[in-house]
Amino acid sequence: MKKVLLAINFIIISSQLSAQKIINRDPQIETIVNQVSSDSLKAYIDKLVSFGTRSTLSTTTDNKRGIGAARKWVLSKFQEFARQSDGRMTAYIDTWTLQPDGKRVDKTIEIGNVMATLKGTDPTDNRIFIVSGHIDSRVTDVMNREADAPGANDDGSGTVAVIELARVMAKSKFPATIIFVTVSGEEQGLLGANHLAERAVAENWNIEGVLNNDIMGSNHSNETNIIDNTRLRVFSEGLPAFELDKKVGAIRQYGVENDGKARQLARYVKETGERYVDNLEVVMIYRNDRFLRGGDHTPFVNKGFAAVRLSEMNENFLRQHQDLRIEKGIEIGDHARYMDFEYLRKNTAINAATLANLAKSPSMPEDVILDVRGLGNSTSLRWKASKTGKVKGYYVLMRETAMPYWQKKFFTTDVKITLPYSKDNYFFAVQAVSEDGNESLPVLPRVGLRNAGE
Template sequence: SRVTDVMNRVSDAPGANDDGSGVAGVIEAARIMSKYKFSATVIFVAVSGEEQSLLGSGFMAAKAKKEAWNIEAMLNNDMIGSNNASETQIIDNTKLRVFSEGLPAFELDKNAKNIRQFGLENDGKSRQLARYVKEIGERYVDQLEVKLIYRNDRFLRGGDHTPFVENGFTAVRITEMNENFEHQHQDLRTDKGVKYGDLIEFMDFEYLRKNTAVNIAVLANLAKAPSMPTEVKVDVKNLSNSTFLYWKAPVNGTTKGYYILMRETSSPVWQKKFFTTATELRLPYSKDNYLFAVQSIGNEDNESLPVVPAVGR
């Protein structure tokens, strides 16, 4: 991060947490994952110009859209290494936030009718990725709870995932649970006994390790999984108290089967999973009362991102 004036390129600005922690996490994830082979490509990037209106990520997202990159997920790690909050004095290294947009920034006008009609305000692509980060992160990383935050970013802030969602890609922001504003965008100084500045002495490296591990678990699981099932649909031709879902196999990767995910419309996370080796399944649950999605499962049990069904008639 910069000092108080984000355009000040002269004063010392250590940036240990904002965003030295995110860059360190990216480098460590690349170091560990480079020892293994994956069927999908994983790109590790540190962009510049975030404080000056997301210049680096904006350029990259526009380039990806223009060149039609096939990006299944983008994880933006911005400040993942500090465990304490200013003002409230909360100290906690057992929680991690994942921010995700609700209504999509990309082509909302085009999709608004279906979103409203079928109650999908909480089921955009980035929201599905956030749920995936929570499930996989908590599965593999001990003593860490992933908190789903239902907004694209914090108040008065912007992150490098935003240009990606604005260009139609699936992206989330991963960030520490408690922020200390005495250590962000501050000139280095001591005032009335309070030390200001983004210094390494305020870092919690065990917390950074756990948050980096969440990234590695999510990236590895996605990169080893088949791609998402295609043409996923829910049959609405007839009135019925059961739900019939059907789909086609993914374009890439080998599947051993599929999970059909189900949750109540008021639940933030998926509550049930049904496994099948077929490309269709009828469930004794009403489509009027539940939300559903389908994900591909690889031979080593790695799951793709879930796909919410479109209407099939």
Template sequence: MRKIFYSLILITISTTAIYSQTIIDRDPEIAAMAKEVSADSLHSYIKTLVGFGTRNTLSTQTNPNRGIGAARKWVLKKFNEFAASSNSRLTAFIDTVTYHPDGKRVDSTIILGNVVATLKGTDPNDHRIFLISGHLDNMRTHVMDRVNDAPGANDDGSGSAAVIECARIMSKHSFPATVIFVTVSGEEQGLLGAYYMAKKAKKEGWDIEAVLNNDIMGSNNSSETNIIDNTRIRVFSEGIPAYETEKQAKHIRALGIENDGKARQLARYVKEIGERYVDNIQIVMIYRNDRFLRGGDHLPYVENGFAAVRMTEMNENYYHQHQDVRKENGIQYGDLPEFMDFEYLRKNTAINLANLSNLAKAPAMPQNVTVEVKKLSNYTSLHWDKPATGNVKGYYILMRETTSAFWQKKIFTADTKADLPYSKDNYFFAVQSVGESGNESLPVVPGIAGR
């Protein structure tokens, strides 16, 4: 079993109040799965996707070898191949809806289709869902050009390939919770496929705890600045929640938790777990929901109240995004496979896989987490209830100074309460469930007891 040291300080509390630094172990099953991620497999998926000529959402859906229709059928075929070795737990289909001209980026009636594979959880009482997404469609310089070639290798062949590779590996394993793998259409036309799925999930009451959206994550160099770096990837997350903002504002202001919404907690989790299992990569948290002038498929989910983040390469090359393939002034334009780094894409895909696996193996989040504020004290008293599902070994209490971006200490306890010699005025706290194999749930920030 491989062991690694963390900058986090892990402390155990008990009746004897013994404090000590501890080594955190990698779950051997997840570590082995992360090593299965193959740069060659990712390369082959992208080669096939590029071979469809164009995957513009408005392109042909009847040609068996070209266009978005052929691409969707190929992804479905791959998912069904993986299903054969999943003991019937993985099922896949193309989820379609008729979309009419909108006067924006859709000028004719189309069948909008997302390719969805669901790896059903093994615990019938566990209704949690963890979702990974990439967009299958692409575009040339003009978003309405549905006829001419558009390779779309990195945008977003990279994210779609990551989804397919995670499905390939994870379908051979069992998890208490459900994992959904989806390649959506219509991203370049206005996030249409993601909006369709997010609204459907909200309407039907899906218990989605986390969405990992992958978009442009396979190239290691930037235009203009010429920076080359395949050791860092960005995770974008919203601060103030987009969903029911006014309703939540009073609570956020009272606790000072502008940086502790569900998406921001997910981003911290992605960083910790990803760096735990994937070597030679740093996950850089960006305190923005997305980049300037751009938007991604995580946005419809956060707008509907789900925790969602965007994974994107550190240094983008705009010569190879939304460009017709051509050469001008000695510069090669176009989103071609030769400008990708498949070892970098391998690492970024493994980050997704490790996070999805750790989340799906972990117990549910602790319930009713509260902090006592009825009296002045230099101690902090936390209380919580056990999670609704999952076998719990104990809980981690996370803490950090109010100026810190990351959790600085993890305090383990088997109890459902704790009195800590740290002032609640000086630190932020959260609690996460820990399973028998050491897998952690997402953290829960405490509310105020009695409210």
């Protein structure tokens, strides 16, 4: 009797296991994610802090102190990694001269973004994905160029994440191009990010996603004393800041206030990042940024690109924009000893998984249309094939209108589909899928109306 019961229990457990959702990880991406090292990140932070201050206004001629020395060191790391890329990665400092602005720049300065470009292997694929952090640091007075400003977490954490991503990804081949950049001038008013976004528009870069990393290496907050290294915030705008006046009618009519480019990218970061990084939840924040602060993704958002900010879950404001001091027995200042490098490793790995999956994916499907020319309780969509990449098929995504995340995926090798779900009750999107299972960003359909010449 016991043997019979054991056999029945085994069958029940086996059937339950077979019904569980299987997470499929691309072996190449998994290898990249596993190579991200907390020891490397700590070593990079210690080196950045050793430059004393990285104020944008600090010296650019001293070889051991100031923003100039820090930028040269980052460039040397990028160049070191580039030697492992078979010529695909190139690195340089994009420099320009900035005149006094009467605000946070009080004299003529040389400013520069340190950039490493990992060129895509598909000559027909001009897509670009950018990952950034800002290299500059500050103390209480943003104009103080002399005082020590270690900037370990703000934003040494984002800077070293970019450096480590360049290291672990340089040897890999991706159809699309990835740009790793440490921007200057964030604390003086997003100067480096503005320059890069303007350059991207002027040179007609096809940027499909920007991941900006700013303050992402501390696990505990002041005031609330919350300690948590299992959650990471991703900030994204819902309504598009770019040309909203031209889009507001359709947004209002079809109820897609929660489906701008940045919000779609944020969903993608959550789904992809959690697929590859264990014990970390990506928490979507439905704001472009925090109160009273701004990040380097915003200039890209304002130019119409999909851009998001990744930040630690619980900030400690005693470690940001502070003179180094002891106050009421409490040490104040942005020191490396207050960081959690295992947490920073996981947050960096989220970036690695997202970038690799995007850069390996086919381009997005073209001209996605939701057919609303007749009444009915089904939904018909059609689209044109992706222009680049080896496409295995397409996922049609579906979610209820009040749900924050996509709930179902339907796979098809066709360029059209009819689903037994009412178009009135759900949102839909389409993404291309590569032969290795890498998904493009989702494309929300435009509406095909009666007599619209579809």
